[in-house]
Amino acid sequence: MSGLDWLSAIFLLVGAAFFLAGTVGLLRFPDVYTRLHALAKADNLGLGCIVIGLLFQADSLAAALKLVLVWLLALAASATVSFLVAHRAWRRGIAPWRADEPGIRRHDES
Amino acid sequence: MNLAFDLLLIAALLWSAGRALTTxxxxxxxxxxxxxxLLMALAWARLDAPDIALAEAAIGAGLTGALLLDALGHLRGPVRRKSGLIAPSTVMSSEGAGPPAFPTYFLNGLAIVLAVALGLALAGALLLLPEPAISLPREVAAAMDASGVAHPVTAVLLNFRGYDTLLEVAVLWLALLGVLAVAGGRAPGRAPVTPRSARASLKVPRLLARVLAPLALLVAGYLLWAGAHQPGGAFQAGAVLAAAAVLLNLAGLLPGGATPRWVLRAGLGFGLLVFLAVAAAVMGQGVLLQYPPAWAGALIMLIETGLTLSIGLTLAGLFLALSGASRQ
Amino acid sequence: MSAGLLYALAGAALFAFGVAGLILRSHPLRKILAFNVMGSGAFLVLVGLGQRDGTADPVPQAMVLTGIVVSIAATALALALARRQREHGNDKEERDA
Amino acid sequence: MTMDLSALNQLLAVFLLANLVLALWRVTRGPTPADRLLAALLFGTTGVALLLLLAHAGGGMALVDVALVFALLAAITGTAFSLRAWRREEDDERP
Known part of the structure; x- marks a missing residue:
């Protein structure tokens, strides 16, 4: 494998690690706001790293630009939906989880 | 590694379908x-069917979710009585089942046994089926030179089995007529009702819709152009167009309603009419929808352009007709 | 066993799921979902069986492509009918459930 | 692209699919409707990454277009959910 291939592999692996972190967050975090946070931040960073990793494998400039466009679109979608869902949850009176209050879902963090 | 992917994906498909029906x-x-x-779209990607994956992704992400979630607001919870009395709906939705009587248990058991037997019989039939005598991929590959396009799926859709596609577009059109007939009779072109609290949060989806709708137009154009030589074509492009209309409607930028204006009605029929006109013009060849080889490429592109417009408008209309109607 | 055949078998199972759901569930929305699961099963059988030897077959792919678009149209029509039925205060479904 | 990278892409695609399936557990677990919907939103990120990896693992570049469509339309289901489905009339009257 050439130097570029190694660089590509490293970015891909880092991206996969972020996805793992996002999944763990989605499964383990105590309320909808924190889980949104895990999904919107870690997964999009993971997607970014995977896109960068694949850029090193792209055949042409057009293919590379398309990959970047895919990432930007995913970012826009995540940002919008995260905002809308969090806004709606807040409106409906779902209280954010706090570490200093014995929350009803406290057992989930163990 | 491929087998691991397939097995995991199939397990997820069966689980999500099974839970969707039992929860x-x-x-x-x-x-x-x-x-x-959305998992089906991944399955099509694995099955070497990127055309279907594109259509399933566009419909699954852009239409199914919006259509079902919008309908859910009207279909869940207890039935509204004429008296206006509505039972408290603290749960998101429920079908409210009491304990069934004995004959119900028996009949349910019977239905499950029959369904399992059907599944096993189908699986057995699939495993015992003899090898086909004719290889369709080879037949298609042999005829590709005369088709006018370079992508086999487009050649099948619009040339070798063009009459199927013609009828299919007519079916799509009939479905929209049905929806308009059922959802119709309400105020025309009324803007979707936006509750006060939702207005502030509408700014963000509005911005998104204003950015994404032109991009969706671009992607639809790209898919239409791509269809001649790689996966893509009128169905995928039309589905993307329709999804853009859905997003605009959700953001309150496009009114719903069950009575389209005449320009829209013309657009709805345009693709079908172009298709029929081409079919009539090439009648002289003796076979239905047999294009002269020199013209095939141009005629297919003409039909596909018309179809993209009509399929996009029809699919969008299916959502808009239901979305605009009876918010109260 | 080729991937095509594997997905075709999954399609057969999905079809059976859909049939069971269509018979056993009473809510119209659930019946619509069950019908769609049946359809997806049939599509998987068509395409998967067509390429059980491993080569992509454009003919069933083209059929299924149009089939998917028709099934979303049928779904929308069914949803419109279900809503109409509900708006007209047919409470039979409550007794059925 | 070397053989090694193609194999790595494929391996990571399986890994991401496993991630996706694990996250689907949230759909059944809930507890709020928003939690269930989050799992559907995963397809906008994990599903897109998965398709991009499959495309670069010998699946054909058309899969990048599928990923493009996924990313382009990823916001629609979530928007429909928060603006249309997840509301009760009494909630909307509050200022």
Whole structure:
């Protein structure tokens, strides 16, 4: 494998690690706001790293630009939906989880 | 590694479909079904069918979810009585089942046994089927030179089996007529009602819709152009166009309603009319929809352009007709 | 066993799921979902069986492509009918459930 | 692209699919409707990454277009959910 291939592999692996972190967050975090946070931040960073990793494998400039466009679109979608869902949850009176209050879902963090 | 991917994906497909049908909560069922549709797109990607994956992704992500979630608001919970009395709906949705009587248990058991038997019989038939005498991929490859396009799926859709596609577009059109007939009779072109609290949060989806709708137009154009030589074509492009209309409607930028204006009605029929006109013009060849080889490429592109417009408008109309109607 | 055949078998199972759901569930929305699961099963059988030897077959792919678009149209029509039925206060479904 | 990278892409695609399937557990677990919907939103990120990896693992570049469509339309289901499905009339009257 050439130097570029190694660089590509490293970015891909880092991206996969972020996805793992996002999944763990989605499964383990105590309320909808924190889980949104895990999904919107870690997964999009993971997607970014995977896109960068694949850029090193792209055949042409057009293919590379398309990959970047895919990432930007995913970012826009995540940002919008995260905002809308969090806004709606807040409106409906779902209280954010706090570490200093014995929350009803406290057992989930163990 | 491929086998691991396939088995995991198939397990997820069966699980999401099974849970969507068995879970007592209707909202959960709808979300699981949306997940199922998106998993199907991954399955098509694995099955070497990127054309279907494109269509399933566009419909699964852009239409199914919006259609079902919008309908859920009207279909869940207890039935509204004429007196206006509505039972408290603290749960998101429920079908409210009491304990069934004995004959119900028996009949349910019978239905399950029959369904399992059907599944086993189908699986057995699939495994015992003899090898086909004719290889369709080889037949298609042999005729590709005369088709006018370079992508086999487009050649099948618009040339070798063009009459199927013609009828299929007519069916799509009839479905929209049905929806308009059922959802019709309400105020024309009324803007979707936006509750006060939702207005502030509408700014963000509005911005998104203003950015994404032109991009969706671009992607639809790209898919239409791509269809001649790689996966893509009128159906995928039309589905993307329709999804853009759905997003605009959700953001309150495009009114719903069950009575389209005449320009829209003309657009709805345009693709079908172009298709019929081409079919009539090439009647002289003796076979239905047999294009002269020199013209095939141009004629297919003409039909596909018309179809993209009509399929996009029809699919969008299916959502808009239901979305604009009876918010109260 | 080729990937095509594997997905075709999954399609057969999905079809059976859909049939069971269509018979056993009473809510119209659930019946619509079950019908769609049946359809997806049939599509998987068509395409998967067509390429059980491993080569992509454009003919069933083209059929299924149009089939998917028709099934979303049928779904929308069914949803419109279900809503109409509900708006007209047909409470039979409550007794059925 | 070397053989090694193609194999790595494929391996990571399986890994991401496993991630996706694990996250689907949230759909059944809930507890709020928003939690269930989050799992559907995963397809906008994990599903897109998965398709991009499959495309670069010998699946054909058309899969990048599928990923493009996924990313382009990823916001629609979530928007429909928060603006249409997840509301009760009494909630909307509050200022």
């Amino acid at each position: 007592p909560d209707l909202f959960r069922a709808v979300v699981l079904f949306i997940v199922f549709g």
